[in-house]
Amino acid sequence: MATFIDLGLSETVIRSIVNMGFEETTPIQEMTIPIALQGRDLIGQAQTGTGKTAAYGIPLTEKIAEQAEQIQGIVLAPTRELAVQVAEELNKIGQFKRIHALPIYGGQSIDWQIRALRKRPHIIVATPGRLMDHMRRRTIRLNDIKIVVLDEADEMLNMGFLEDIETILKEVPEERQTLLFSATMPHQIQNIAQRFMREPELIRIKATGVTVSDIEQHYLEVPEKLKFDVLTRLLDIQSPDLSIVFARTKRRVDELSEGLNKRGYSAEGIHGDLTQSKRDSVLRQFKDGTIDVLVATDVAARGLDISGVTHVFNFDIPQDTESYVHRVGRTGRAGKTGLAITLVTPREMGMLRLIESVIKRKIIRKPVPTIIEAVQGQQRLTMNEILRVIAEEDIEKYKGIAEELLAENDSVTLLSAALKIITKEPENVEVHLTEAAPIRVRGVGKPRGQQGGYNRKNYPQRTDTWSRRRNCDVRGGSTGASRGKDFKKNG
Numbered sequence: 001m002a003t004f005i006d007l008g009l010s011e012t013v014i015r016s017i018v019n020m021g022f023e024e025t026t027p028i029q030e031m032t033i034p035i036a037l038q039g040r041d042l043i044g045q046a047q048t049g050t051g052k053t054a055a056y057g058i059p060l061t062e063k064i065a066e067q068a069e070q071i072q073g074i075v076l077a078p079t080r081e082l083a084v085q086v087a088e089e090l091n092k093i094g095q096f097k098r099i100h101a102l103p104i105y106g107g108q109s110i111d112w113q114i115r116a117l118r119k120r121p122h123i124i125v126a127t128p129g130r131l132m133d134h135m136r137r138r139t140i141r142l143n144d145i146k147i148v149v150l151d152e153a154d155e156m157l158n159m160g161f162l163e164d165i166e167t168i169l170k171e172v173p174e175e176r177q178t179l180l181f182s183a184t185m186p187h188q189i190q191n192i193a194q195r196f197m198r199e200p201e202l203i204r205i206k207a208t209g210v211t212v213s214d215i216e217q218h219y220l221e222v223p224e225k226l227k228f229d230v231l232t233r234l235l236d237i238q239s240p241d242l243s244i245v246f247a248r249t250k251r252r253v254d255e256l257s258e259g260l261n262k263r264g265y266s267a268e269g270i271h272g273d274l275t276q277s278k279r280d281s282v283l284r285q286f287k288d289g290t291i292d293v294l295v296a297t298d299v300a301a302r303g304l305d306i307s308g309v310t311h312v313f314n315f316d317i318p319q320d321t322e323s324y325v326h327r328v329g330r331t332g333r334a335g336k337t338g339l340a341i342t343l344v345t346p347r348e349m350g351m352l353r354l355i356e357s358v359i360k361r362k363i364i365r366k367p368v369p370t371i372i373e374a375v376q377g378q379q380r381l382t383m384n385e386i387l388r389v390i391a392e393e394d395i396e397k398y399k400g401i402a403e404e405l406l407a408e409n410d411s412v413t414l415l416s417a418a419l420k421i422i423t424k425e426p427e428n429v430e431v432h433l434t435e436a437a438p439i440r441v442r443g444v445g446k447p448r449g450q451q452g453g454y455n456r457k458n459y460p461q462r463t464d465t466w467s468r469r470r471n472c473d474v475r476g477g478s479t480g481a482s483r484g485k486d487f488k489k490n491g
């Protein structure tokens with residue numbers, strides 16, 4: 001693995017990279033940074049969590065003239081949260097060069113953004129819809145843009161942003177450099193490449209699968225009606241640090257997070273119908289550990305880098321293979337390990353097989369855990385907590401009352417009662433979810449391997465799922481038809 005010094009970066013940028021704690025380059029960084037520094041267009045594909053942001057962020061920062069007070073670079077991203085995160089990372093990379101990146105996204109006060117734009121950022125990181133707004137108002141001018149980055153380009157296409165991207169790119173000087181990054185590269189990306197890029201170099205980091213090998217991937221076959229109980233059993237047994245539970249629709253997300261709270265978990269939902277301030281506060285609480293379970297639609301599937309996420313649960317199996325790849329990629333990032341568990345109803349087994357064939361990896365079947373295992377999981381948790389308190393905390397002031405109690409009761413009875421009080425009892429509250437129709441694939445049953453390859457043709461047939469797709473969050477068909485309402489919310 002190369003070091004950043006080998007790549008011929010400036011001293012100020014190296015200093016910030018060291019400050020960020022990066023010691024060696026990741027493979028995508030090693031391969032793309034030198035080419036991007038030469039000014040060439042490129043398409044970079046590498047697994048989730050392998051540092052694609054810095055792979056474009058570093059050359060972008062190098063190419064900005066810090067004295068020139070114009071917007072010289074734009075990064076387009078599909079969701080608001082991702083725009084914020086990318087801008088933060090760019091500001092870290094540019095900290096000593098004094099490069100300033102500003103996120104511009106829908107749902108935030110446009111007046112506030114206009115004021116922030118007066119401070120002359122060098123780079124803006126934008127969702128396409130809101131950038132279009134600013135272009136119309138002439139509060140953002142793109143004449144001095146030298147570099148355009150399309151992060152998660154395939155998702156922006158899924159969301160129906162193609163026309164917006166076209167309009168934006170027409171405003172940008174033609175001699176610009178264009179970089180395009182994602183962990184998944186379905187066929188339509190070629191369209192973008194042909195139309196908007198100049199002889200792009202394709203850099204694909206070869207890996208055995210599309211998903212990261214450090215993410216253990218399991219599935220459980222569970223009837224729809226039992227899914228919620230099984231989820232809470234899994235949470236009790238695994239007791240994850242932070243976990244993300246993905247559900248298919250906004251309504252499911254609301255019902256699930258409410259149900260989880262009723263059963264004593266600290267969970268909050270995030271989806272495109274919430275106000276931006278709610279979305280921001282939920283994400284903040286999740287990052288600082290105030291809530292342990294983030295329940296989300298695919299709005300949180302792409303790009304988000306939250307440390308401490310040990311588990312991803314697909315409460316509903318995703319409706320396409322790319323979504324699977326990105327969802328499970330919210331764990332196991334930057335060399336860490338993670339576990340992804342997908343609940344599959346019997347009729348959705350075809351979809352699971354399709355996912356396996358595309359990611360070229362077997363997802364391991366696990367038995368449905370019993371209530372007894374869930375109870376044992378919680379008891380283990382209590383026991384560990386007690387041992388931790390003995391080792392680490394001051395418990396002197398409780399000893400008097402303990403001795404008093406012990407004078408009249410035997411120690412096993414006493415401790416059992418105490419354990420009962422502090423141990424969370426599983427599944428004590430009934431929770432009902434609105435039933436969801438299964439995701440089905442046409443033409444499954446073919447031997448595995450015949451369906452492989454990254455091809456929209458392999459995807460679930462629109463006719464099967466279209467009506468439900470309209471009810472889901474940021475995802476949709478490749479045409480983006482009838483998705484106006486959703487993507488506006490993210491723009």
Ligand SMILES: Nc1ncnc2c1ncn2[C@@H]1O[C@H](COP(=O)(O)OP(=O)(O)OP(=O)(O)O)[C@@H](O)[C@H]1O
Pocket residue numbers: 021022023024025026029046047048049050051052053054182183302303304305329333334
């Ligand atoms: N060279 C490096 N050394 C150590 N950590 C790194 C390095 N490059 C990036 N990281 C860290 O790895 C994590 C994942 O990076 P990033 O979010 O850029 O991944 P990604 O490839 O864009 O993933 P996704 O496909 O999910 O968007 C971040 O926390 C980032 O700070």
Ligand SMILES: [Mg+2]
Pocket residue numbers: 052053151303
């Ligand atoms: Mg990324």
